[in-house]
Amino acid sequence: MxxxxxxxxxxxxxxxxxxxxxxxxxxxxxxxxxxxxxxxxxxxxxxxxxxxxxxxxxxxxxxxxxxxxxxxxxxxxxxxxxxxxxxxxxxxxxxxxxSDALAALMEGRRALAVAGTHGKTTTTSMLAVSLTALGLDPSFAIGGDLNEPGSNAHHGTGEIFVAEADESDRSFQKYTPEVAIVLNVELDHHANYASMDEIYESFEAFADRIVPGGALVVDVDHAGAAELASRVAGRAFDIVTVGEAEGADFRIVKIAPRGMTSEVTLALPTGDELTFTVNVPGRHYAHNAVAALAAGVRLGVPAAELAPALSSYQGVRRRLQLKGESAGVQVIDSYAHHPTEIAADLQAIREAAGEGRVVVVFQPHLFSRTRELGLEMGQALALADQVVVLDIYPAREDPIPGITSEIVIEAARAAGTDVQGAHSLAAVPEIVAGMSKPGDLVLTMGAGDVTFLGPEILSRLDTLA
Incomplete structure (x- = not known):
């Protein structure tokens, strides 16, 4: 190639x-x-x-x-x-x-690359939206749409290029960013990585691509990212830390849930504090926003300007995206497919639901991921009140003998969750409508075609209203 x-x-x-x-x-x-x-x-x-x-x-x-x-x-x-x-x-x-084509597109720009096992799309989007709101007209390439199809990329006139950096196939090692973000480091993409050592080696190679004098922003509340920071300390770039941990350069003082939003109070390296709103619920999205702010500050954007600009971010398609409401039931779409993501989104929705129940339609993604993490997926789903699990979405993979969604179902049931399987997408709207009550939040969750069920569930709820 x-x-x-x-x-x-x-x-x-x-x-x-x-x-x-x-x-x-x-x-x-x-x-x-x-x-x-x-x-x-x-x-x-x-x-x-x-x-x-x-x-x-x-x-x-x-x-x-x-x-x-x-x-x-x-x-x-x-x-x-x-x-x-x-x-x-x-x-x-x-x-x-x-990745080579993207690297070529970034040449001559001040590149900002966002990496991590989870949160890349959201954080890249936050930067694209906020920098655009400040009139800096960045170019950007994102692995998802900013609520509208075709909004995943832009050719801007400004000097900044923000890009999502994909670790799944090691292709992020092609980029030479001025500033890089690593949100977290966990074992995933089992077809390409056999161990955490291989994952760390890959992320180290990515960090070594940062231009001399540049910066690596890491969220030290995540053990894998903190470990990466220790491994690359003393190299030709600076390390900027974010998180709730004492001593973080950009320290999160408080995250206050406000329904489907959060209010974040942040202590800056200067000693000043500022508070801003993140228009997506959940602690992990607040962390993403702070990482975005730290990276922007490193590129020379004042924190006092960037923080309110981050409040203009209204979400990405499939990242806790509200699809609609019918019969007193809200239907939300989530791209979460790794156990850490599943747990984080369910915790966020649990806070937003108040007294309502959380009903999840989950579609495992990839046979290899289900083989390695199916047990953890089921355990994470225990945060929901009721769960419907679909067959595995194969994407690019061929089936693996003995690997089915039953692995997830059995793990969820063992964790005490009310769970059932469904082998047909067409059957799901009727199942969900039958179990939902006013005040409930329904999540369609996974990286496959489960996303298409939201409108169908809303339509079936309409007929019962």
């Missing part, structure tokens, strides 16, 4: 509708490139790219690669037997990984 610099004046993206790929395609189109691509299905993202002038085909075929294509851009999810990759090789076209 060719690393940049490769000619990106006429790139062809395989899987152009994906969260990360579509953002790069959008930025290149806005920079004047002749963008083409293919995707498995039509979507609002594909439509938005076509409106920018991209030529997008549905399905994968050799003839979809234009005669004038300068390079083929792929992600780690694209299989080697894809016919468009075969065509590119036949024609001798450079095959560029998504």
């Amino acid at each position: 060719t690393a940049s610099p490769a000619p990106l004046n006429a790139p062809h993206f395989i899987g152009i509708g994906g969260a990360g790929m579509s953002g790069l395609a959008k930025i290149l189109a806005l920079r004047g490139a002749q963008v083409s691509g293919s995707d498995a299905k039509e979507s609002t993202v594909v439509l938005a790219l076509r409106q920018l002038g991209a030529e997008v085909h549905i399905g994968h075929a050799a003839e979809h690669v234009p005669a004038g294509a300068s390079a083929i851009v792929v992600s780690s999810a694209i299989r080697e037997d894809n016919p468009e990759i075969a065509e590119a090789r036949r024609r001798g076209l450079p095959i560029v990984h998504r």
Whole structure:
């Protein structure tokens, strides 16, 4: 696979509708490139790219690669037997990984890269929104949409480029940020990492890419991030710490829940205190906001200006996104799929629910993740009052014999949760509507197509109202 610099004046993206790929395609189109691509299905993202002038085909075929294509851009999810990759090789076209393309786009900008096992999309989004609100017009590339399809990327006129840095396939080691954030470090992505030692080595390699004199922002309340900070101490960049721990450079003094928001009081390195609102509930989102603030300050944005600008952040699609309310029941969508994320979102929703119950529709994501973390997923789901567990969403993986969602169901049941399985998405709206009561909060949770159930649940609740 060719690393940049490769000619990106006429790139062809395989899987152009994906969260990360579509953002790069959008930025290149806005920079004047002749963008083409293919995707498995039509979507609002594909439509938005076509409106920018991209030529997008549905399905994968050799003839979809234009005669004038300068390079083929792929992600780690694209299989080697894809016919468009075969065509590119036949024609001798450079095959560029998504991370190399993103690295090329960041060249000449003050890059800020956000990494961590959880919270990357939210924190990157917070920075994109707040810096934009301050008139700095940053470029950004995010692994999710800011509430509207196609809002995952922007080609700005400012000097800052904010990017989500993905550790899942080690591709974040391609970037050279001025400031990097590491929110947390945990074992995940079991197809690519066999141990925590491998995870730490990968994050260390990412940190070593920080430009000399730059900064690494770490949340020291998370053991893995604190361990990383100790491993890279004394290198050619500064370490800036955030968290509730005593001695943190940006120390969180108080997080006060306010329904579906939080009020955060922060002690700055100067000794001053400031208070601002985070418009997403939960302690982990407050930590994300403080990490974003610390990184922005390191880039020269005054904390007194950045804090209120962070309050303009209204959320990301699928990150505790309110889908609607019917019959006194609120339906919220959550992307959480790792046990730590599941527990964090459920704790946040539990606070917001008050006297209401929390009902979860959970879809395990990936056979490999369920094999390694299915027990912990079920234990995390014990924070809910009632749970419906769907079959595993395979994404890019083939089934693993003996690995099913029953692993999660049995663990949740052993933890004392009222849980049942559902093998069909179509059956879920009826199940959930039958168990929900006014005042309840219903979460559709997981990284797969469980997200499409929210409107269907609301529709079924409407018929019962």
